[in-house]
Every structure is written in C-alpha cells, then in structure tokens.
Amino acid sequence: MRFDDRVAVVSGGANGIGWATVERLLDEGGRVAILDREPEAAAAKVTERTERDATTSDRAAVFECDVMDAASVDRAVSGALDRFGRIDVLAAVAGGDHFVDDELDEDHWNEIVSLNLHGPVRLIRACRQALITSRGAIVMVGSVNGVAAYGEPAYGSAKAGLTLLAKNLAVDLGPAGVRINVVAPGTVRTRVWEGQGGPDRLAPLYPLGRVGEPADIASAIAFLASDDASWITGVTLPVDGGSLAGPLVVMDHLLGSQE
Structure with a gap:
C-alpha cells in the first residue's frame, strides 16, 4: 500500500502501459486521475474494474486530455485537482510513434517531438506547483530508442530528450523535494504491434x-x-529484458530483417 492516501496523474492511462500503471497504483491504495484522449475507453475499464473492486469508483476518475495541446492538459490537471485536491505522482506515459517513408520529414518530426517530449513538459508545467506542495515524484516513460540507435530517429531523439530533461529538472526541483526519473522500456506487448x-x-x-x-x-x-x-x-532506468546489454545482436537482427 505504498500509495495509500496519495494521488497520481497518469497520462495515456486508457491502454497498455498507462492502464497497467493505473491498476498498479490503485492496487497499492492510490487514487488516480486518468488522462487520455480516449476517455470512453478509460471509463469502460474503470467500470469493469469497479465490478471487481467497488472502491475503484471513488478512487479513479477520467479526464479527456491530449498532451499535444497545452490547454487540454491544463484543463485535465485542473479537473484532477478539483476532484482529488492534490497531486503526489505524475506518470507521463502518453507517447508513441508511427512509420513514415521520409524519417526526416518536418511534419513528422514536429508531431513526434510534440507528443513524446513536449507532452511530458506540458504535464510537468501543469502539475509543478501541486507536486512542489506535496514533495511528489515524476516518472516519464522513455524508450531504449532514446538510449541506443535502434532506428526511428525522431522518436529516439524525443525520448533521448527526456533523459536530459530529467537530469535538469532533478537539479531544479530537488531542493523543493520533487524527484523526477525516466523508465526506458524495450519491446512491450501493447496495441502498437497490431498488424x-x-x-x-x-x-x-x-x-x-x-x-x-x-x-x-x-x-x-x-x-x-x-x-x-x-x-x-x-535517472533513466532501462526496463528492457537485457536488450541494451547486447545491442550489437539486436542491430544485427534488425539490419538483417531489412535485407
């Protein structure tokens, strides 16, 4: 029950890693504001979980949020504060990538960087004062693509930016008691693999x-x-099944699959 009496904001909380994070925090006694641009999907999962755990309806709330829109982020965070009164944890999970023929296309870069790097910044900006008040914690979801060159340069560059963002904000916010870290997943079984x-x-x-x-x-x-x-x-913590321990093996496979 590490999160008993604590409130977490989870972006991208309707699916995949985001929903798994919501469930983990609820399981450990937390209250969770679920931010997602698919609020109906999040609400359906909250309803399903409430059938197993009746306390969920009081401890979870859904707010529509597009992390690529600062006004949307501000509205969602304001709604979370109105509902729960405080924020102790920010889990910035929302992110993603898609393949394009020209990996240096400017529109693609703007979209991917806005989602994966600027999105967490927008969330931190909106939650900062509440986190200072609670002496809270921020966790951002990066990627092994941001640690080593696995292709997808826009995505990898945006995720790499989270590492330096965390280091800088660790110094800036540390005296206020706020911690900030990054997890860098490898391949995870989420809906991005459909098709x-x-x-x-x-x-x-x-x-x-x-x-x-x-x-x-x-x-x-x-x-x-x-x-x-x-x-x-x-800190950036790889959670990658050991892939970064043998990157040459990974790259050999990836290059071979493109032949």
Whole structure:
C-alpha cells in the first residue's frame, strides 16, 4: 500500500502501459486521475474494474486530455485537482510513434517531438506547483530508442530528450523535494504491434527470452514513484529484458530483417 492516501496523474492511462500503471497504483491504495484522449475507453475499464473492486469508483476518475495541446492538459490537471485536491505522482506515459517513408520529414518530426517530449513538459508545467506542495515524484516513460540507435530517429531523439530533461529538472526541483526519473522500456506487448505480426517475433533479441508486458513497466514506474526510491532522481532506468546489454545482436537482427 505504498500509495495509500496519495494521488497520481497518469497520462495515456486508457491502454497498455498507462492502464497497467493505473491498476498498479490503485492496487497499492492510490487514487488516480486518468488522462487520455480516449476517455470512453478509460471509463469502460474503470467500470469493469469497479465490478471487481467497488472502491475503484471513488478512487479513479477520467479526464479527456491530449498532451499535444497545452490547454487540454491544463484543463485535465485542473479537473484532477478539483476532484482529488492534490497531486503526489505524475506518470507521463502518453507517447508513441508511427512509420513514415521520409524519417526526416518536418511534419513528422514536429508531431513526434510534440507528443513524446513536449507532452511530458506540458504535464510537468501543469502539475509543478501541486507536486512542489506535496514533495511528489515524476516518472516519464522513455524508450531504449532514446538510449541506443535502434532506428526511428525522431522518436529516439524525443525520448533521448527526456533523459536530459530529467537530469535538469532533478537539479531544479530537488531542493523543493520533487524527484523526477525516466523508465526506458524495450519491446512491450501493447496495441502498437497490431498488424505488425506481434511482438513475440522479437523475443530472441532479449537475453531474458521474452518481450515485456505492460505490468513489467508499471512495476518500475511504481517503484520510482514510491518512497522506496526516495533517494533516486535524475535517472533513466532501462526496463528492457537485457536488450541494451547486447545491442550489437539486436542491430544485427534488425539490419538483417531489412535485407
């Protein structure tokens, strides 16, 4: 019950890693504001969970939010504060990528950077004062693409930016008692793999012999957001099944698959 009497804001909370994080925080006693641009999907999952745990209806609330729109973020965070009165944790999960023929296309870069780098900044800006008041914690979801060159340069560059963002804000917000860290997942079984043959074809790349599950990432987010990590800030934690331990093997496979 590490989050008993604490309030978390989770962006991208309707699906995948975001929903797994919502469930983990609720399981540990927290109250959660779920921010997502698909509020109906989030609300349906809250209703389903309430059938198993009646307290969910009082401890979870859904707010429509597009992290690429600063006004939308501000409205959602304001709604969360009105509902719960405080914010102790910000989990900036919302993000993503899609493939384009020209990886240097300007519109593509603007979109991907706005979603994956500027989105967390918008959330932090909106939550900053509440987090200072609570001496809270921020966890952003990066990627192994932001640590090593696995292709997708716009996405990788945006995710890499989170590492330096976390380091800078760790210094700036540390004196106020606010911690900020990043988790960097490898391949995770989420809906992004629909129509792509599924993620399990990449399992041989991982020393642990499998791809990740959303709950694997949620566990790391919960750790970094909790008092168990009270002396950890400015860190990027790979949660990647060991892929970064053998990047040459991964790159050899990826290059071979393109031949």
